[in-house]
Amino acid sequence: MAKKSSQVTLISIPNNLIDVIYTACRTCYSADGAVEVYNNITSDREKKLSLIKKVIKSGHYSTIEHIQVTFAINNISRAATHQLVRHRHMSFSQKSQRYVKEKGEFDYIIPPAIEDKPELLEKFNKHMEEVSKLYCEFLNSGIKAEDARAILPNATTSSMVVSLNLRELIHLANLRLCTRAQLEIRQIVKKMCDLIIEKEPWLSEHLVSKCIRLGYCDEDNSCGKVKPKNG
Numbered sequence: 001m002a003k004k005s006s007q008v009t010l011i012s013i014p015n016n017l018i019d020v021i022y023t024a025c026r027t028c029y030s031a032d033g034a035v036e037v038y039n040n041i042t043s044d045r046e047k048k049l050s051l052i053k054k055v056i057k058s059g060h061y062s063t064i065e066h067i068q069v070t071f072a073i074n075n076i077s078r079a080a081t082h083q084l085v086r087h088r089h090m091s092f093s094q095k096s097q098r099y100v101k102e103k104g105e106f107d108y109i110i111p112p113a114i115e116d117k118p119e120l121l122e123k124f125n126k127h128m129e130e131v132s133k134l135y136c137e138f139l140n141s142g143i144k145a146e147d148a149r150a151i152l153p154n155a156t157t158s159s160m161v162v163s164l165n166l167r168e169l170i171h172l173a174n175l176r177l178c179t180r181a182q183l184e185i186r187q188i189v190k191k192m193c194d195l196i197i198e199k200e201p202w203l204s205e206h207l208v209s210k211c212i213r214l215g216y217c218d219e220d221n222s223c224g225k226v227k228p229k230n231g
């Protein structure tokens with residue numbers, strides 16, 4: 001049983017991402033068929049990016065749905081995975097608490113707000129130890145992992161493979177990079193976005209909190225970074 005911090009790895013992204021989006025964009029506005037558009041594609045990267053940016057700005061989002069990316073995520077709490085799986089255009093394969101016995105114990109995430117308070121941190125860790133003992137007792141008594149997990153906390157770590165298209169990634173960033181989102185999911189989504197931006201720097205202007213995209217904050221409890229909607 002140990003305290004863990006999240007790990008995110010990009011395991012798949014198309015290496016011809018710009019060509020795929022450009023072909024989708026040009027096909028919509030060209031007398032040629034999609035095959036000819038792709039076969040005769042320009043090698044001028046800036047020309048391709050210029051059209052792509054214009055099309056995204058106009059909200060013609062089907063063109064970026066063709067780009068699928070996949071991440072491996074380790075040491076994410078069950079609380080955060082529960083938030084992530086609410087996004088309906090993402091695909092998930094998550095470590096099973098039914099089939100995996102957590103090696104008799106379990107690893108967990110400590111929220112920084114608790115870590116910062118030594119007296120509460122001690123109580124937090126003690127509680128985790130007690131839960132761990134009870135979890136092991138249940139397993140040793142023949143209770144299946146699928147039932148013993150009923151006592152595992154939201155802080156228990158999980159691991160998952162996550163796939164989503166570029167449109168959904170931008171939406172995810174818009175919602176989950178906002179300071180109204182919980183710190184853990186915010187940090188994980190930030191790592192996902194940073195890995196994509198490392199490969200495709202031009203996407204940095206899209207992989208942002210919704211306030212940056214909108215130019216104003218639509219939250220009731222604004223962090224104050226950007227002016228409120230009616231401010």
Ligand SMILES: Cc1cc2nc3c(=O)[nH]c(=O)nc-3n(C[C@H](O)[C@H](O)[C@H](O)COP(=O)(O)OP(=O)(O)OC[C@H]3O[C@@H](n4cnc5c(N)ncnc54)[C@H](O)[C@@H]3O)c2cc1C
Binds near residue numbers: 086089168176182
């Ligand atoms: C700060 C924050 C606090 C939250 N608090 C709570 C909470 O207290 N309780 C709670 O239950 N949830 C909460 N959520 C989750 C939230 O309600 C959404 O379920 C989650 O953010 C997924 O967002 P989404 O539906 O926009 O995105 P996705 O599921 O990723 O879908 C993307 C977009 O596709 C479209 N779409 C998808 N499915 C449908 C559909 N069935 N019908 C019409 N359009 C669809 C919508 O335009 C949607 O925005 C919170 C989320 C955030 C960011």
